[in-house]
Amino acid sequence: MATATETPVPESVATGERSHRMVWPFVAALLAAVVVVAGWYAYARSYAPLHVDSYAGTKSGSVTLESDDWGASRFVLHGHQGQRGEVAYMLRNDGRHAVRLSGLAPYDSADTTLLAAGWTPFLTANRVGGGLRSDLRNFPVTIRPGEAVNVWLTAVRPKCGPGITVTFWTVRLRWSALGVEHRDQIPLGQVPEEETYEQTAIPIQVCGPRS
Numbered sequence: 482m483a484t485a486t487e488t489p490v491p492e493s494v495a496t497g498e499r500s501h502r503m504v505w506p507f508v509a510a511l512l513a514a515v516v517v518v519a520g521w522y523a524y525a526r527s528y529a530p531l532h533v534d535s536y537a538g539t540k541s542g543s544v545t546l547e548s549d550d551w552g553a554s555r556f557v558l559h560g561h562q563g564q565r566g567e568v569a570y571m572l573r574n575d576g577r578h579a580v581r582l583s584g585l586a587p588y589d590s591a592d593t594t595l596l597a598a599g600w601t602p603f604l605t606a607n608r609v610g611g612g613l614r615s616d617l618r619n620f621p622v623t624i625r626p627g628e629a630v631n632v633w634l635t636a637v638r639p640k641c642g643p644g645i646t647v648t649f650w651t652v653r654l655r656w657s658a659l660g661v662e663h664r665d666q667i668p669l670g671q672v673p674e675e676e677t678y679e680q681t682a683i684p685i686q687v688c689g690p691r692s
Contacts, residue, residue, distance in 0.1 A: 528576065528578070528658055528661070529576075529663075529665065530574050530575050530576025530577075530580060530626075530658070531574060531576075531580060531624075531656065531665070531667055532572070532575055532667070533571065533572055533573075533652070533669050533682075534571045534573045534629065535571050535683075536556070536568065536683045537570060537571050537631045538569055539556060539566070539568055539569075540566075540567035540568060540611065540614070541565070541566040541567045541568075543559050543564055543565065544556050544557065544558050544566035544567065544568055544685075545559065546683075554683055555648070555684045556568050556636075556684070556686065557686045557689070557692045558638050558685065558686065558692055559692050560638055560692075561638065562638055562639065562640050562641070563637065564637070566635070566636050566638075567598055567633055567634065567635050567636075568633070568634050568636065569610075569631045569632065569634075570652075570669060570683075571611075571629050571630075571632075572630055572631070572654075572667075573624075574624040574628055575627075578626065578659055579623055579624065579625050579658065580624045580656050580657070580658045581621050581624075581656060582600070582620060582622050582623075582624060582632075582654065582656045583620050583621045583655045583656060583657070584620040584655055585597040585634075585652065585653060585654060586655035594636065594637050594647070594649075594687060595634060595636055595637070595649055595685070596635040596637065597620065597632070597633070597634065598633035599617035599619055600631060600632050600633065601613075601616040601618065601631045601633065602616070603628065603629045603631065612631055617633060636649070636685050637687070638687050638688070638692075639687060639688065641688035641689075645688050645689075646688055646689040646690070647686070647687045647688035647689070648686045648687070648689065649685045649686075649687070650668065650669060650682055651667060651669060652667050653665065653666050653667075669682045669685070670683050
């Protein structure tokens with residue numbers, strides 16, 4: 482009668498199995514780390530905490546705040562080609578992380594119609610909305626969560642022909658947070674989902690029938 486005999490496992494096979502058992506936990510941990518890093522990067526890329534809460538006023542005699550027949554308001558720059566005017570907006574960080582604002586991000590080096598003049602603290606010693614020119618500071622500035630600063634913009638009047646209207650509804654800011662740099666369009670005013678820029682933003686018109 483035949484009897485079963487136990488065949489010994491070659492040492493090389495046993496060693497290979499032990500190696501696989503030791504490697505798999507490392508691979509699993511590495512994959513988990515990759516998923517976490519990818520998720521964090523996606524979160525950092527989509528992070529959008531900055532909002533223009535309101536305007537802080539005109540800062541030049543060449544700019545007026547005007548309303549049309551429907552009650553919509555806008556800043557209007559008056560004068561000839563090359564005329565400059567300054568407007569201040571309150572920029573708020575509604576996120577959970579600090580933001581470092583470096584200024585405006587023009588589309589190209591020739592884009593000089595809207596420039597960043599500087600920034601002032603949310604509350605200045607003189608209590609004037611947006612601050613005074615003497616309060617102006619250079620970028621960059623760190624805006625902590627829940628805090629706000631006033632951003633001064635300099636509008637430069639281009640060559641305006643008959644029937645030409647040039648209006649800025651957004652401003653393109655350059656900022657960074659969580660190790661990622663952004664260049665984003667920020668509406669010049671709060672824009673709820675059910676409304677439009679025309680209903681809620683306070684744009685800057687540099688060419689048009691009123692300027």
